[in-house]
Amino acid sequence: MIDYIIRRLIFAVPVLLGVSLITFILLNVVPGDPVVEMLGKHADPAAVEKIRNQLGLNDPLYIQFGRFLWNACRGDLGKSFKTGQPVTKMILDTFPTTVKLALSSAFVAIVVGLTVGIISAVKQYSFFDHASMIVALAGISAPIFWVAVVGQLIFGLHLKWLPISGYSTPKHIILPAVVLGIRFAASIARYTRSTFLDVIRQDYIRTARAKGLAERAVIFGHALKNALIPVVTVIGMQISGLLTGSILTETIFAIPGLGRLSLWALSNRDFPLVQGIVLFTAVIFVIGNLIVDISYAFLDPRVRLQ
Amino acid sequence: MEKRVLSVLLVMLIIASVLTGCSRSADKAEPPESSQIKKGGVLNDYLEDDPNGFDVQENTLLVTYTLARHLYSTLLRYKGDTLELEPELLAKMPEVSPDGRTYTFELKKGVKFHDGTTELVADDVKFTIERMLNPNGRGMSTWLFEPILGAKEFMEGKATSLEGFKKIDDYRFQIILEKPYAPFLHNLAVPAASIYSEKLVKAAGDNWRLNPIGTGPFRLKSYVPNTEIVLEKNPYYFEPGLPYLDGIHYRIVPDATTALMEFENGTLDVCTIPVNEYQRIKDSGKYEVLEGVALNTYYFLMNMSDPMWSDVRLRKAVAMAIDKEKLVQALYGPRGTVAKSFVTPGIPGAYEEGTGPAYDYNPEEAKKLIRELGNIGKLQAWQRGGDRLSDANVAIQAMLKEVGIDLEITIVEKAAFGDARSKGKIPATHGNWWADIPDPDNYLHTFFARTNQMSSGYNNKKVQDLLEKARTEVDAEKRKELYRRIEDIIIREDVAVIPLFHIKSLLATQKNVKGIIMHPTGINIYTYAYKEIQ
Numbered sequence: 001m002i003d004y005i006i007r008r009l010i011f012a013v014p015v016l017l018g019v020s021l022i023t024f025i026l027l028n029v030v031p032g033d034p035v036v037e038m039l040g041k042h043a044d045p046a047a048v049e050k051i052r053n054q055l056g057l058n059d060p061l062y063i064q065f066g067r068f069l070w071n072a073c074r075g076d077l078g079k080s081f082k083t084g085q086p087v088t089k090m091i092l093d094t095f096p097t098t099v100k101l102a103l104s105s106a107f108v109a110i111v112v113g114l115t116v117g118i119i120s121a122v123k124q125y126s127f128f129d130h131a132s133m134i135v136a137l138a139g140i141s142a143p144i145f146w147v148a149v150v151g152q153l154i155f156g157l158h159l160k161w162l163p164i165s166g167y168s169t170p171k172h173i174i175l176p177a178v179v180l181g182i183r184f185a186a187s188i189a190r191y192t193r194s195t196f197l198d199v200i201r202q203d204y205i206r207t208a209r210a211k212g213l214a215e216r217a218v219i220f221g222h223a224l225k226n227a228l229i230p231v232v233t234v235i236g237m238q239i240s241g242l243l244t245g246s247i248l249t250e251t252i253f254a255i256p257g258l259g260r261l262s263l264w265a266l267s268n269r270d271f272p273l274v275q276g277i278v279l280f281t282a283v284i285f286v287i288g289n290l291i292v293d294i295s296y297a298f299l300d301p302r303v304r305l306q
Numbered sequence: 307m308e309k310r311v312l313s314v315l316l317v318m319l320i321i322a323s324v325l326t327g328c329s330r331s332a333d334k335a336e337p338p339e340s341s342q343i344k345k346g347g348v349l350n351d352y353l354e355d356d357p358n359g360f361d362v363q364e365n366t367l368l369v370t371y372t373l374a375r376h377l378y379s380t381l382l383r384y385k386g387d388t389l390e391l392e393p394e395l396l397a398k399m400p401e402v403s404p405d406g407r408t409y410t411f412e413l414k415k416g417v418k419f420h421d422g423t424t425e426l427v428a429d430d431v432k433f434t435i436e437r438m439l440n441p442n443g444r445g446m447s448t449w450l451f452e453p454i455l456g457a458k459e460f461m462e463g464k465a466t467s468l469e470g471f472k473k474i475d476d477y478r479f480q481i482i483l484e485k486p487y488a489p490f491l492h493n494l495a496v497p498a499a500s501i502y503s504e505k506l507v508k509a510a511g512d513n514w515r516l517n518p519i520g521t522g523p524f525r526l527k528s529y530v531p532n533t534e535i536v537l538e539k540n541p542y543y544f545e546p547g548l549p550y551l552d553g554i555h556y557r558i559v560p561d562a563t564t565a566l567m568e569f570e571n572g573t574l575d576v577c578t579i580p581v582n583e584y585q586r587i588k589d590s591g592k593y594e595v596l597e598g599v600a601l602n603t604y605y606f607l608m609n610m611s612d613p614m615w616s617d618v619r620l621r622k623a624v625a626m627a628i629d630k631e632k633l634v635q636a637l638y639g640p641r642g643t644v645a646k647s648f649v650t651p652g653i654p655g656a657y658e659e660g661t662g663p664a665y666d667y668n669p670e671e672a673k674k675l676i677r678e679l680g681n682i683g684k685l686q687a688w689q690r691g692g693d694r695l696s697d698a699n700v701a702i703q704a705m706l707k708e709v710g711i712d713l714e715i716t717i718v719e720k721a722a723f724g725d726a727r728s729k730g731k732i733p734a735t736h737g738n739w740w741a742d743i744p745d746p747d748n749y750l751h752t753f754f755a756r757t758n759q760m761s762s763g764y765n766n767k768k769v770q771d772l773l774e775k776a777r778t779e780v781d782a783e784k785r786k787e788l789y790r791r792i793e794d795i796i797i798r799e800d801v802a803v804i805p806l807f808h809i810k811s812l813l814a815t816q817k818n819v820k821g822i823i824m825h826p827t828g829i830n831i832y833t834y835a836y837k838e839i840q
Contacts (some may be wrong), residue, residue: 032721040366042449043728044757046461050441052447083358084515093531145830149563157567158813164571165564166557167533221686254357254559256532264356269721 004118005290012169012286019282020072020275024065027271032094035271036082055081068275069234071142071249078272080265085275094192095280097167098257101180104173108181110235117192117231123220124197139186148179148252164165165254178202180246192227199227227303233283233292240288244281256272336392345550349819350575352559353570356532359515362442362498363437368828371497375536376537376554379544381411381431387823389597389652389744391491395426395501395521395812397477404579406486406780407458413477419503420525426798428479430470433504436460439468453487466529485613486778488785492743500832516631523549523833532558550821550836569593575819575837580810583639587814597641598824601650601741603749604685606702606721606804608734611763613778615734616686620711621801624673625665629710633701643813645805647793648753649746652826655786656746663798663806668712672709673757684712687734688726691719699736700739732761736806740828746789746829753803754796764802 035051036043052058056067077087094191120129124143155175156164162175199205200223206220247259258277265273353369362374383394392401395417401410417426435454441463442612451457456469470482483490493499499777502683506519518526521544524537535556539549559565562580569577570638579587579595588595606624608615615621634642638736646662649655657663676682687700699715706713726732741748754764755773774790798833811824823831 005644031725032726033725034725038366039446039720040724041760042366042447043448045726047446047448048728051444051446052441052459054444072509084364084512086360150505151563152567157571160571164567164573165559165561252561252564254533254557254561254564256530256558260560264589267720279809 001179001293008290008293009286010305011209012283015143015286016279016282017069019063020069020279023278024068026059026062030072032040032269034271037269038082050241056111057215068272069289072279077276081270081274082268082273087272089274090273091258091280094256094258094261097255098246098259100173100242101176101246101255101257102239104177104182105181106181106235106239108177108300109184112181112187113185114192114231116189116222118196120189121196121200128195133193136186136189140190144179144183144185144246144248145252147182148176148249151175151179152252165252167253171254176255179253180249184242185237188234189230192231194253195230196223196227199223202226213295216303224298229296232295232299236292236295240285243284243288320553324388329531344839345821345836346552347839348553348555349551349835349837350555350557350573352557352565352574352577353535353560354560355567356558356560357535358531359513360518360526360529360759362500363434363443364446364515366446366498372829373535373556374497374500375521375522375831376524377498377518377522377526378496378502379522380497380501382495384495384825384827384837387575387825389478389654389826391495394495398492402780406488406778407483409483409490410474410479411479411481411517413479414544415477416522417544419506419521420519420540420542421506422542424503424519426503426521427476429476430471430501430503431479433467433507434500434502435467435471437502437507438498448492450496450499453483453485453490453493455482455484457484468800476726486780487741488613488769488777489745489747489781496742514611524551524554527553534558534649545833549833551832555830557742569816572791572816576814576822577814579814581812583640584639584641586811588691592817593814594819596813596815596822596824598813599652599826600809600811600827600828601653601744601806602647602738602808603648603650603824604698604738604807604809605645605648606734606736606808607753607760608802608804609730609732609761610762610800610802611730611765612733614683615763615781617679618801619675619679620682621804623672623679623709624711625804626668626672626675627711627799628702628705628804628806629667629669630806633698635707636701637698638807638809642807642809645807648728648803648805649691649749649789649793650741650808651748652783653741653744655789657790657793662805663794665798667800669709675689676710682711685734687715687736688723688732689715689717689735690737691717693720694735695735702736725763730761730763735761742827744826746785746792747773750792751777751794754792762802762835763801764796766795766800766802768801 032068035055035057038051039047056064061218065186069077075088079086080090116132122279152175161170165174205218205223208222220278244258247263249255250257250259251263262277265277311380355367356368357365357367357370357373360366360373360377362370362411380393380760381395385392395412395413397412404600413426413428435451436763437443439448439451439457439461442459444512446463454468454470456465458469459465461618472480472482474480486751500520503519507514510517516529517540523540525540527536527538528536536751537551539551543549559568565574565577566580566583568574587593606628608621608624610616630644634644643659646660646664647657651659681740689695703713703715710717722733737825750771753760753762754769756770772788772792776785776792779785811828812823814822815822819835819836823834825831
C-alpha cells in the first residue's frame, strides 16, 4: 500500500508540472495585462513600464517560468502582484473557510443523497421514488445563484431563521452549505439509486434473501458496500471540486473562501496568485483521486492496489 | 360549544391586536425630545470589494479611496457636497504666483497622526509626493504629481530629490510646477494624494499597507481579509467634536442583491440602491433615500482610427439615431438626465445643464446619411465584461437598427478589454466616465489628447494643441472658452464621442442615519454622519 501511494505521488510530479506550464502559457496568451488592470483608467505608458519592471514582467517568459518553478520547489509561490502578500499565505488564509463550507455541504449532500437514493431504489416506482427523483432532477437543474437567493429571501429575510450572508458564526454556514449541498445531494441520490438497482438484482442478493436474511441485513450487509463503489468516485471528485472553492456560493454569501480568491485573482490578472491557486487545486485533485482509489480497496477486497 | 370558544378567542385576538396597534401608534406619535437624541453609534456599511490593504498610493480602487477618506487627510478637500475646495491639512488656501507655477502652502499646526504623538510637518508632504513618484515604489497615481517640476527626472531615477518642492520651515513649503497646470489643486484633493508620515511609514516598512496611520477622522481597529474592516473614532482628530460616529463596521459583501437583503433586514445601515429597486425602496417609506449629483457621463465612443468608424457621416448618423431621452427614461427614470456635452454640467468650464453641442435625435437625417454612405456592413462595438450596460446596449442596438445600422456588440472580459483599450484597439463602446476631479481636463485630455486616449483613436492636431493650451491657462474665463471650443469640435464637428446621459448616485439609509455627504466625485463622507441614539 505504501509503495502504491509513493508511486502515485511520484507520478503526480509531471502532472503538476504540466498543469503549471499550461497555466503559465494560458495566462500569457490570453489578452489582459496585469499592470494595465492595476492602473485602471490612468494606465499611461510610463507608469505601466515602471510597474512591469518592478514585477519582472519584462523578463523573458522562460526566465519568469523558471523563477516560478524554482521558488515553488522551495515552497514559495511568490507574491501577489496586486497585494504584495505571499501567495501561499493568501491561499492558506482562505482555504480553511472553504474546507468548512465544503465539508458541511458534503455532509448534507452525502446524508441526504445516500438516504434518498437507497430508499428510492428499494421502493422502486413508489410515490417516494418518483417524487424524490423529480426533486433531484430539479436540484441538479436549478441554477445555484437562484437557489441561493431564494434561500436567503425565505430563511434570511422573511423567516429570519438564518443570517443572509457572512461568515462569523456556525449559523452562517448552514444556508450556504445546504444551497451548495442540494445539487451535490441530487446527483448522489440519482447515482446511488441507479447503482443500487443494479446491485440488488444480482444473484448473490437473491441468494441472501433466499437464505432468509432480514431485508435490513441484505441492504446494509450485502448490497450497500458494492453499490457504493461508483458512488464513492462521484463523491471523491465532487469533494475535490468543493475544496477548491465554489465561486458563486462564496460570492453570494460573502464567504471569504478560495473560490472568491480565484475569481478575484483571475479578473485582476494576478499571475502569481492564479498560478499558485491552480497548482494548489491540482494538488487537491491528485490527493482526492488517490484517496478515492485507496477507498476502493476497503470497500471491495477484490480490488487490489497494484 | 366549540364555536363559542372560537368566537371568544377571535374577539380576544382582535382586542389584543387593536391594543398593540394603539400602543405602537402612540409610540410613533411621541417622538423623543431632541435633547434625548445623541449623535453617535457604529455605522454598519459594506464594501463590494476587499481593498486588500490601505495604502492608497498602491491602489486605485474606489473602495480604497473611500477608506482613505476616513483614514487619511489631504491638503485640500471639497466643501460639503460642493465642488469648491477648502483647506483640510492646510491652515489656509495656498497662494498662487501670477504665472500659475508656484504654490505656497501653510500647514495647520498641531495636526497629530493616529498614534497621538507624531505631528504633521512639511517633510511629510515631500515624503508623500516622492514616495508616489519613486521609480522603485508601487505608487499608482503618479499622474497627480507629474506636473511638479522635476517629477519626470525623479521618476526616471535621474534625481534623488524632487526639484519642485521647496521647504520653507516645518509648516510652510512651496510646490513649483514645470508649467502652469490649472487643475493642480484639485489633484491634491484626490484621496490618492493623502498625506503620510515619513517617520511612521519608514517604521512600519512592509507592514504599512495593512497598518495605516493617518490623520483622518477614523482609525483602523481591525481588519479580517475578505470579511470585515472595523474603524473607530480617531480621538486625536484635528477638528474638535468630529467625527460624530463612534466607528464604522464595514462588511465585504460582493453581491448587490445580498447587500440589499441585508439592508432590508436591518443588518446594514447604508445601501447603494440597484436601479431596478429604486422605486420599491423609495415607495416603501421605511428608509431615507439620498440622491446625489455625480460627476459622470455615459457615452458612446467610436474609435476614429478604426476604418469601420472613420467616416464622420456614419458617426453623425449614430449620434442622431439614438433617442437619448427615451434611453435614459427607460433605463434610469428620474435618476438620469440627457447629456448635451461630454463634460458633466456643474463643473467649472462645462456647458450648463440642458445646453451643449451634442446632436438632437433626428432619425430621418440619420437615415439620409446612411443612404448616402451606401453599404456600411455590420459594425462592431464592445461591452466591458462586468459592466452593467447590457440593457443600454440592447436599446442602442435597436435604435441604430431603426435607421439601418447593423451593430454587433461583443462582451469582452474586463482585463482583456482594459488591455485592448490601452492599445487603442476597441472598435466602439458604450461606457461611462466618472471623473477623478471636477475639471474638463480630466474628461477631455484623458480621451482626446495625444496619449492615453481610452481607445478614441482621435487625431485632430488643432484640438490636441487646444487641450494643452487649456490645461496651462490660468484665467478661468479663457479656460472656459477654450473648453467650449474643444467640445464643439469634438462632439459637433468630429463626432468623436456621443454624450448620452448623466446619472445621479442613490443611497438608501435607515431612518436613524443622518449627515452622510454624497460627494459628486462618488465618495461618501462620514465625518459628519451619525446615528440618532435615544
